[in-house]
Every structure is written in structure tokens, then in C-alpha cells.
Amino acid sequence: MLELLYSSAAKACLENYWRDESFREFYLGGKAKWKKLPNESELLAMTVAGMNYPPSQYQLHLQFIHGPLLPFHYALFLEGGHFHYKRFFPYSFLLASLKALEDDNRDFRHCHPDYDIDFIIDEMEKFYGISYDTHWHAMISQTKQMQETYAPWVEKDLEYRIVGNQAFDAQTGFHHPEITVKSLQTSDVKRIQSYGRPYDTDEKPSGGYYNFPAENPKELQDWTE
Structure with a gap:
């Protein structure tokens, strides 16, 4: 297995x-x-x-x-x-x-x-x-x-540089106090994640996740049909 x-x-x-x-x-x-x-x-x-x-x-x-x-x-x-x-x-x-x-x-x-x-x-x-x-x-x-x-x-690929918990423009060094590390992570995830596309109207991944265990795999339904 x-x-x-x-x-x-x-x-x-x-x-x-x-x-x-x-x-x-x-x-x-x-x-x-x-x-x-x-x-x-x-x-x-x-x-x-x-x-x-x-x-x-x-x-x-x-x-x-x-x-x-x-x-x-x-x-x-x-x-x-x-x-x-x-x-x-x-x-x-x-x-x-x-x-x-x-x-x-x-x-x-x-x-x-x-x-x-x-x-x-x-x-x-x-x-x-x-x-x-x-x-x-x-x-x-x-x-x-x-x-x-x-x-x-390389530097030109990056928009921001993170120092501690502070965000700075990677090219100019300008400090962006309104930008948090968490918000950058959330934005980056939406840019690069490959699952759930196309996104729905709320810009959230489409599709679903089956989180219920099954003793017998044959019990699982085929959602592609």
C-alpha cells in the first residue's frame, strides 16, 4: 500500500x-x-x-x-x-x-x-x-x-521582503505597515494552489472533500459520474 x-x-x-x-x-x-x-x-x-x-x-x-x-x-x-x-x-x-x-x-x-x-x-x-x-x-x-x-x-520574482513580521517592498525597500504576513500567505495560496479550479463566485475553491471514514472502500461513491 x-x-x-x-x-x-x-x-x-x-x-x-x-x-x-x-x-x-x-x-x-x-x-x-x-x-x-x-x-x-x-x-x-x-x-x-x-x-x-x-x-x-x-x-x-x-x-x-x-x-x-x-x-x-x-x-x-x-x-x-x-x-x-x-x-x-x-x-x-x-x-x-x-x-x-x-x-x-x-x-x-x-x-x-x-x-x-x-x-x-x-x-x-x-x-x-x-x-x-x-x-x-x-x-x-x-x-x-x-x-x-x-x-x-530571484529578487525580481518577489514583490515583498519579510523582516520579522514586517513587509517591505522587495525593490524599493518601502515599509508597508498595513500588510501582514498572514494576508500575504492567504493571497499567495490563492495564486499558486492547483486544486479547486475554477473558483466559485466567492473566489473559493470548487469541489469537495470527503471526510467520513468507510470500513469498506467500495462504500465510497464515485462523484465523477
């Missing part, structure tokens, strides 16, 4: 973004000129993939974040605001752990769903030599390298 989730995300990324020449030129131009498209496994080196525990939505889901990060999110990452230690579990750690459990005959029925996550992390290292710390630190280093290699942002 985990490999299927990653494969689905990677295929969507390759088909909808990597095959777009303008995307490749802007996000991956300059330092990285690709003569051919990467395959799914090669894409992992440019991606932060993993899961949060506990999940931040109604279900466990795979996060698939292709680099480079936007400037705001990379600044948040450097401050420890993304991929939190012992909450974000890298795809590589999850895959290695599941493969080890699949190949082992050890009876894990004694494991209770309410066990502390530290217990499970310690068990994986104790019995299988799979270190969460090793995988997590490798992901953090990869994210920094990914940003250094692919970040395309």
Missing part, C-alpha cells in the same frame, strides 16, 4: 509537472538541465515523502513534497516548523520498517495501538537495526541539498 501511494504521487508529478517544459525550465533550469525525465525512484532524491503521526487530517496519508520549497516554507523548515522530529516519518524509514516486519515471523499481535511512538521507534532499531534518527537526519540533509540545487527564486 505504501509503495502504491508513492508510485501514484510520483506518476502524477512526472506526468503533470515534469512533462511541462515551462515547469522544468523555471524550477529545474540553470543548475539542473535534464536531458530525460527521471524515473520514480530517481524522483525520490528531489522529494520529501513521508507521513505524520498522529496524522493532521482524518486519515493516514502520504505527503509528497517536490522541491524546491517556497521561500516561506523553507524559512519555516530552517526554524524547525516542518518535518518535525518523531512526528514526521520519512518514506525510507517506513518502507524499510514494513519490509523488515514482512520478512520476519515475529508475532507482533502484542503491540497495542496506544503504545507510545518512542516505543515503536526503539523496537525497530533494537530488533532490526532500522534507525529512525538516521533516516530523519538524512531527509533533513537531503532537503537542504535539494533547496540549494533547485531553488530558482
Whole structure:
């Protein structure tokens, strides 16, 4: 299931973004000129993939974040605001752990769903030599390298510069006390988000989100019909 989730995300990324020449030129131009498209496994080196525990939505889901990060999110990452230690579990750690459990005959029925996550992390290292710390630190280093290699942002692309919680014109340095960081984030989200288009009359994303769990996936209705 985990490999299927990653494969689905990677295929969507390759088909909808990597095959777009303008995307490749802007996000991956300059330092990285690709003569051919990467395959799914090669894409992992440019991606932060993993899961949060506990999940931040109604279900466990795979996060698939292709680099480079936007400037705001990379600044948040450097401050420890993304991929939190012992909450974000890298795809590589999850895959290695599941493969080890699949190949082992050890009876894990004694494991209770309410066990502390530290217990499970310690068990994986104790019995299988799979270190969460090793995988997590490798992901953090990869994210920094990914940003250094692919970040395309230049001053002329940015309208404002944020210093602390204050907004300044990126070109003139003029202070805009009426603009808040939150308002800029809200505006940027509407500009760049790809889901929910076309927007409705209130400039809100169209479509919907199914937030009710189903014991049997066949119970879900197909809204495309």
C-alpha cells in the first residue's frame, strides 16, 4: 500500500509537472538541465515523502513534497516548523520498517495501538537495526541539498521582503505597515494552489472533500459520474 501511494504521487508529478517544459525550465533550469525525465525512484532524491503521526487530517496519508520549497516554507523548515522530529516519518524509514516486519515471523499481535511512538521507534532499531534518527537526519540533509540545487527564486520574482513580521517592498525597500504576513500567505495560496479550479463566485475553491471514514472502500461513491 505504501509503495502504491508513492508510485501514484510520483506518476502524477512526472506526468503533470515534469512533462511541462515551462515547469522544468523555471524550477529545474540553470543548475539542473535534464536531458530525460527521471524515473520514480530517481524522483525520490528531489522529494520529501513521508507521513505524520498522529496524522493532521482524518486519515493516514502520504505527503509528497517536490522541491524546491517556497521561500516561506523553507524559512519555516530552517526554524524547525516542518518535518518535525518523531512526528514526521520519512518514506525510507517506513518502507524499510514494513519490509523488515514482512520478512520476519515475529508475532507482533502484542503491540497495542496506544503504545507510545518512542516505543515503536526503539523496537525497530533494537530488533532490526532500522534507525529512525538516521533516516530523519538524512531527509533533513537531503532537503537542504535539494533547496540549494533547485531553488530558482530571484529578487525580481518577489514583490515583498519579510523582516520579522514586517513587509517591505522587495525593490524599493518601502515599509508597508498595513500588510501582514498572514494576508500575504492567504493571497499567495490563492495564486499558486492547483486544486479547486475554477473558483466559485466567492473566489473559493470548487469541489469537495470527503471526510467520513468507510470500513469498506467500495462504500465510497464515485462523484465523477
